[in-house]
Structure formats: C-alpha cells, structure tokens
Amino acid sequence: MINRKGMHIANKWAKTVAVARDPSVAAHVPDTRRMNRKSLAKMLDRYGMIYVKPVSGTFGRGVMRIERSPGHRLPYSCHAGLDIKRFASVDKLYGHISRTQRRRPYLAQRGVHLLKTNGRRFDIRVMVQKNPAGAWEPTGVIARVAQRGKAVTNYHAGGTPVALSRLLGPKLGAAGASRAEGRLRALGLRSARALARAYPRINMVGADIGLDTRLRPWIIELNTSPDPYLFRHLKDKSTHRKVMRYARLLGRIPAPRTKDRTLVAKRTRRKR
Ligand SMILES: Nc1ncnc2c1ncn2[C@@H]1O[C@H](COP(=O)(O)OP(=O)(O)OP(=O)(O)O)[C@@H](O)[C@H]1O
Ligand SMILES: [Mg+2]
Known part of the structure; x- marks a missing residue:
C-alpha cells in the first residue's frame, strides 16, 4: 500500500523486506515473518517472546506481546492493552489471536526486551x-x-x-x-x-x-x-x-x- 504521492508506505512487511537489503541495517532488524499458526509456534519456540501486529497498523492498535513460559500450567501469555490472558496450548493462543485479528494480515516479530x-x-x-x-x-x-x-x-x-x-x-x-x-x-x-x-x-x-x-x-x-x-x-x-x-x-x-x-x-x- 503506497499513497498517491508515494510519500507514505503503510505496509510493515514491505518496509521490512526493503531495509533488509542493507546488511548494516538488517543486522538490527528483529526476525520478522508473516504470522500464521506455524510461524507463531516456531518463533515462540525459538525466541520465547514475540510481538504480533497488524501489517498496516497504527498507534499500537492490535499489537500483542506473546510469551512462552515453559513449566507454567498455562505456558502461553498474550498481553494486549492492560490485559494479560493465559493459554494452555499454541492452538488455544492462536485461536485467541485469530479472533482479535479479524482477518487482517499480521506479522510476528522477535520481541525485544x-x-x-x-x-x-x-x-x-x-x-x-x-x-x-x-x-x-x-x-x-x-x-x-x-x-x-x-x-x-x-x-x-x-x-x-x-x-x-x-x-x-x-x-x-x-x-x-x-x-x-x-x-x-x-x-x-x-x-x-x-x-x-x-x-x-x-x-x-x-x-x-x-x-x-x-x-x-x-x-x-x-x-x-x-x-x-x-x-x-x-x-x-x-x-x-x-x-x-x-x-x-x-x-x-x-x-x-x-x-x-x-x-x-x-x-x-x-x-x-
Ligand atoms: N518486536 C518488538 N519488540 C519490542 N517491542 C515492540 C516490538 N514490536 C512492537 N513493539 C512495541 O509496540 C509498539 C507499537 O508497535 P509498532 O510501532 O510496530 O506498530 P504501530 O505503532 O501500531 O504502527 P505505527 O508506528 O505505524 O503507528 C512499539 O512502539 C513498541 O513499543
Ligand atoms: Mg510505531
């Protein structure tokens, strides 16, 4: 999505891909993928904490901080706004995200502490x-x-x-x-x-x-x-x-x- 004059680029995925071409910048971009059940599970496994967010979001709306805490009775947490919800499995977590997502495309990004x-x-x-x-x-x-x-x-x-x-x-x-x-x-x-x-x-x-x-x-x-x-x-x-x-x-x-x-x-x- 590019506006008429080409001065505003809303698509976070397109911007991530574009800057990744410069290695000195790419080294500072957290691993970012399109969010789906598979990438969600894989990234949580790998990083323990990730952010999921709308591809074309603003103001922090729809942004969620997801954490995996092995050993916890409900190992998956989803922090949105002031609210933190916990889930027993990736499937339950993904179900919750999908409902919040309302079909908008989302990204999953390695979380920065x-x-x-x-x-x-x-x-x-x-x-x-x-x-x-x-x-x-x-x-x-x-x-x-x-x-x-x-x-x-x-x-x-x-x-x-x-x-x-x-x-x-x-x-x-x-x-x-x-x-x-x-x-x-x-x-x-x-x-x-x-x-x-x-x-x-x-x-x-x-x-x-x-x-x-x-x-x-x-x-x-x-x-x-x-x-x-x-x-x-x-x-x-x-x-x-x-x-x-x-x-x-x-x-x-x-x-x-x-x-x-x-x-x-x-x-x-x-x-x-
Ligand atoms: N990978 C991440 N690690 C840590 N914090 C993050 C991460 N992604 C997002 N955040 C936090 O969430 C905020 C909002 O995320 P982001 O800037 O990606 O979306 P947005 O603000 O909704 O979009 P826009 O800036 O275009 O309005 C960030 O400013 C940051 O505080
Ligand atoms: Mg922002």
Whole structure:
C-alpha cells in the first residue's frame, strides 16, 4: 500500500523486506515473518517472546506481546492493552489471536526486551528528514515511555515522550548517554537511506528503535508519516522548531496560521 504521492508506505512487511537489503541495517532488524499458526509456534519456540501486529497498523492498535513460559500450567501469555490472558496450548493462543485479528494480515516479530524506567518499558523515536539541501538528516530523538502495564510505547496508547538523556544519563553517565544517542541517530539515518532506496519519494522517516537490556539497538518499525509534533514535548525547543521547519518545507504540514481555529483543531488531532 503506497499513497498517491508515494510519500507514505503503510505496509510493515514491505518496509521490512526493503531495509533488509542493507546488511548494516538488517543486522538490527528483529526476525520478522508473516504470522500464521506455524510461524507463531516456531518463533515462540525459538525466541520465547514475540510481538504480533497488524501489517498496516497504527498507534499500537492490535499489537500483542506473546510469551512462552515453559513449566507454567498455562505456558502461553498474550498481553494486549492492560490485559494479560493465559493459554494452555499454541492452538488455544492462536485461536485467541485469530479472533482479535479479524482477518487482517499480521506479522510476528522477535520481541525485544526493552529497557525500563521505573518498571515502564521505553523505546526511542529517531526522526530523519530530507533537509533543504535534499539530503537525509537526523533531526530529532525522543524516548517514549509506555503507560504502566502496557507492552506498547505509543503516545496514542498512553505513552509519555521524554528526553532520552533523562533515561540514559542515570544508566550511562552524560557522556555515555550522548554517545548512545549519536549511535541511534546514525542507525536512524542508515535506515532512512535504505528505505528510500526502495521508496524514493519518501521524505520523512520516524525510526522506532528499541534498546534491549544489553543496550543493543533494534529497529522495531519505520514510519513514513511520523508525527512531527511529538518533539514539542522536549524542554529544549530547538529540536521541535527544526523538525517543524523541515516538515513544512516538505509540504507535510501546513504553514502556521495561528489565528485559524480550524487549522489548530486539525493539528491537535494529528497522530502517530
Ligand atoms: N518486536 C518488538 N519488540 C519490542 N517491542 C515492540 C516490538 N514490536 C512492537 N513493539 C512495541 O509496540 C509498539 C507499537 O508497535 P509498532 O510501532 O510496530 O506498530 P504501530 O505503532 O501500531 O504502527 P505505527 O508506528 O505505524 O503507528 C512499539 O512502539 C513498541 O513499543
Ligand atoms: Mg510505531
């Protein structure tokens, strides 16, 4: 699924296949398959924890975190929203997923054991945009902390955007945190370039990157219509200003007309 102008690619499977062609990016993409009973069982066996999600989903809707705990009376768990259900067999689990799925195609992806802060998982959004010179440039980095008890970090699922340095500083020190942020920007940049090779008309990429407990970065998802307004949550306004300026130049958001109420209303309804 590509929109008319070719700037938005909704299909997560197509994007995964596209970036896998660049080995330096592919090394950071968790194993991803089309979800069916067989791939579900196989991946759970192999990884113990996976995420299943709609091929064309948004806002974390329909995303489920599935775990296999051998030795447990009901070894399979499915975490969606605030709810965790348990099942005795893969077949029972698959039956439950199929009902939730309602015939939409789903992916199964190796789960990343995301770092936590105060018991809440977080991942990182790296914004990469075409700059006025026509080159890809990482313009913003922000962490998203999941709502307590949730497996997804999306803002529209109750996630909280915070400065990454606030989360990594205490773990790595200021210098370590800033080095880690630099590596995340570089990985975001490489992913944007890899995706643009397959889809030359895209001009913004929001890379969702998870850090596992060993601080290895994993590319969870590449959004081609990332929300530029997310960066307004940073205290330092310079990032937000730059992201917005580029988005405007790319024609992705309207020019500011603060007195126009309808425009302001539309903007606050924007997403992702
Ligand atoms: N493999 C994974 N390992 C760990 N966490 C994951 C994984 N896949 C998804 N998640 C969590 O679920 C969230 C939502 O998943 P994802 O970004 O793939 O779908 P989406 O947000 O619904 O789609 P879009 O970003 O296009 O709106 C991620 O931001 C992340 O917090
Ligand atoms: Mg996402």
